[in-house]
Amino acid sequence: xxxxxMQAPAVRTEGLVKHYNGRDLTVEAVRGVDLEVxxxxxFGFLGPNGAGKSTTVRMLTTLLSITSGRAEVxxxxxxxxxxxxxxxxxxxxxxxxxxxxxxxxxLLVMHGELFGLSPSQAKERAQELLAxxxxxxxxxxxxxxxxxxxxxxxxxxxxxxxxxxxxxxDEPTTGLDPASRLTVWEELRRINRHxxxxxxxxxYLEEADQLxxxxxxxxxxxxxxxxxxxxxxxxxxxxxxxxxxxxxxEVFLDATGRTRERAAxxxxxxxxx
Amino acid sequence: MTATLVLGRRALREAVRxxxxxxxxxxxPLFFLVVNTGQAAKIFPSGSTGFLKxxxxxxxxxxxxxxxxxxxxxxxxxxxxxxxxxYFDKLRAIPIPRYAMVLGRLVAEGAKGxxxxxxxxxxxxxxxxxxxxxxxxxxxxIVLSALWGVVYAGFMQLIALKTRSAAATNSxxxxxxxxxxxxxxxxxxxxxxxxxxxxxxxxxxxxLMEAMRSLILDDLDWAKILPGFGVVAALGVVMLVLNVRxxxxxx
Numbered sequence: 400x401x402x403x404x405m406q407a408p409a410v411r412t413e414g415l416v417k418h419y420n421g422r423d424l425t426v427e428a429v430r431g432v433d434l435e436v437x438x439x440x441x442f443g444f445l446g447p448n449g450a451g452k453s454t455t456v457r458m459l460t461t462l463l464s465i466t467s468g469r470a471e472v473x474x475x476x477x478x479x480x481x482x483x484x485x486x487x488x489x490x491x492x493x494x495x496x497x498x499x500x501x502x503x504x505x506l507l508v509m510h511g512e513l514f515g516l517s518p519s520q521a522k523e524r525a526q527e528l529l530a531x532x533x534x535x536x537x538x539x540x541x542x543x544x545x546x547x548x549x550x551x552x553x554x555x556x557x558x559x560x561x562x563x564x565x566x567x568x569d570e571p572t573t574g575l576d577p578a579s580r581l582t583v584w585e586e587l588r589r590i591n592r593h594x595x596x597x598x599x600x601x602x603y604l605e606e607a608d609q610l611x612x613x614x615x616x617x618x619x620x621x622x623x624x625x626x627x628x629x630x631x632x633x634x635x636x637x638x639x640x641x642x643x644x645x646x647x648x649e650v651f652l653d654a655t656g657r658t659r660e661r662a663a664x665x666x667x668x669x670x671x672x
Numbered sequence: 673m674t675a676t677l678v679l680g681r682r683a684l685r686e687a688v689r690x691x692x693x694x695x696x697x698x699x700x701p702l703f704f705l706v707v708n709t710g711q712a713a714k715i716f717p718s719g720s721t722g723f724l725k726x727x728x729x730x731x732x733x734x735x736x737x738x739x740x741x742x743x744x745x746x747x748x749x750x751x752x753x754x755x756x757x758x759y760f761d762k763l764r765a766i767p768i769p770r771y772a773m774v775l776g777r778l779v780a781e782g783a784k785g786x787x788x789x790x791x792x793x794x795x796x797x798x799x800x801x802x803x804x805x806x807x808x809x810x811x812x813x814i815v816l817s818a819l820w821g822v823v824y825a826g827f828m829q830l831i832a833l834k835t836r837s838a839a840a841t842n843s844x845x846x847x848x849x850x851x852x853x854x855x856x857x858x859x860x861x862x863x864x865x866x867x868x869x870x871x872x873x874x875x876x877x878x879x880l881m882e883a884m885r886s887l888i889l890d891d892l893d894w895a896k897i898l899p900g901f902g903v904v905a906a907l908g909v910v911m912l913v914l915n916v917r918x919x920x921x922x923x
């Protein structure tokens with residue numbers, strides 16, 4: 400990595416746009432997103448269902464073509480230099496994407512080898528990661544038999560095999576029980592302490608509040624708020640008046656123009672918080 | 673190449689863990705061999721049927737059995753499963769050559785093809801079938817059959833990538849299936865009716881079948897063998913290019 404690349408933000412987008420062209424209409428999923436994620440932070444990317452979160456993440460991780468605009472991850476342009484970008488990122492998407500017929504260890508060793516490690520290095524790295532995500536005892540069992548939480552943790556481990564600069568996590572705790580969720584949070588903090596930038600999408604506002612250094616809220620394909628959780632709460636308090644800081648739920652509802660009643664139908668987690 | 677081998681090893685492990693799939697792949701083609709031979713052997717007695725070159729009718733039918741067995745690959749269905757489960761995206765986010773993603777599974781199809789066709793030919797030998805072209809001919813039959821399995825599975829992968837659905841991939845396979853039968857599978861090409869002869873002549877599978885048949889019934893006759901390998905090579909290149917293109921533009 401060059402000095403310029405080391406100083407570059409972990410993620411930078413300029414006017415990022417994604418249109419899906421249907422037979423009769425064009426859906427504008429992302430309508431011009433400008434983002435800058437600093438190296439070393441945990442960045443939360445929030446928004447209601449269909450706001451453009453996953454589409455943005457898929458563009459940043461080279462999985463989806465970009466209609467217009469630019470995106471760089473760890474200094475690598477995702478369109479012009481996708482393999483370089485892939486080398487620098489780790490990806491764990493909404494559903495734990497795993498090969499159910501392999502064992503946990505086989506999968507991690509294979510990923511290590513695909514990222515260029517020698518077989519012995521890959522085995523060693525797999526062992527380290529299995530310990531990190533506390534799956535050593537299940538390492539030689541076929542993944543098909545893993546619980547949802549175990550699969551999510553293995554998915555996280557697979558995303559870390561090559562020690563990426565930036566880790567993209569798309570709703571990593573959706574569907575997990577509270578204990579598994581806390582385990583994932585702890586692992587994310589530990590990964591971040593080791594210097595990996597984390598780009599996290601979530602619908603759980605408490606999760607964002609607990610984990611993230613800064614957050615952005617996307618709605619209708621556009622960024623509508625960006626800042627630290629404290630800044631966003633303070634901003635809302637200033638505009639509303641009053642002594643008490645609002646919650647992040649209130650910031651979210653204010654930013655997306657939703658009421659609690661509407662949110663109950665669209666973003667269940669908001670109503671439950 | 674390393675990535676292809678790593679992914680190939682994974683696909684082989686997968687195949688070994690599902691031995692029942694191999695059994696069905698072998699059973700159906702052998703069933704057709706027995707039934708077709710049973711139905712037509714009396715019509716074509718070996719003593720008076722010139723195109724059998726002194727062998728029984730089963731020897732004439734063996735190539736379609738091998739081609740059929742090689743066309744039952746599971747690669748495309750495993751791929752659809754991976755697409756639906758999200759693992760395909762995980763692989764796409766790794767900086768490996770896109771051709772490795774295509775060829776990885778096909779390595780296993782090739783290995784399975786070698787195993788299956790060897791077993792089928794070896795099972796056929798005690799029933800009076802001989803390989804007239806000798807040990808080299810035996811090897812060439814196995815290689816040709818396995819390569820056809822790879823190419824066929826590759827085209828099925830193409831359907832899987834396009835449709836991303838198991839049902840559509842299965843149905844898509846049925847489009848290719850008639851190609852196996854628009855061939856001189858019961859009698860040589862010159863004994864077919866005119867429309868069937870034309871269809872068989874333009875069907876590339878015919879040249880594979882005739883190459884295999886030549887290896888079973890004749891001494892090494894390169895004029896018949898090479899077109900079979902040529903067809904597999906040409907279709908293999910087309911298959912690979914289309915698959916890589918599809919993955920590169922996969923959204």
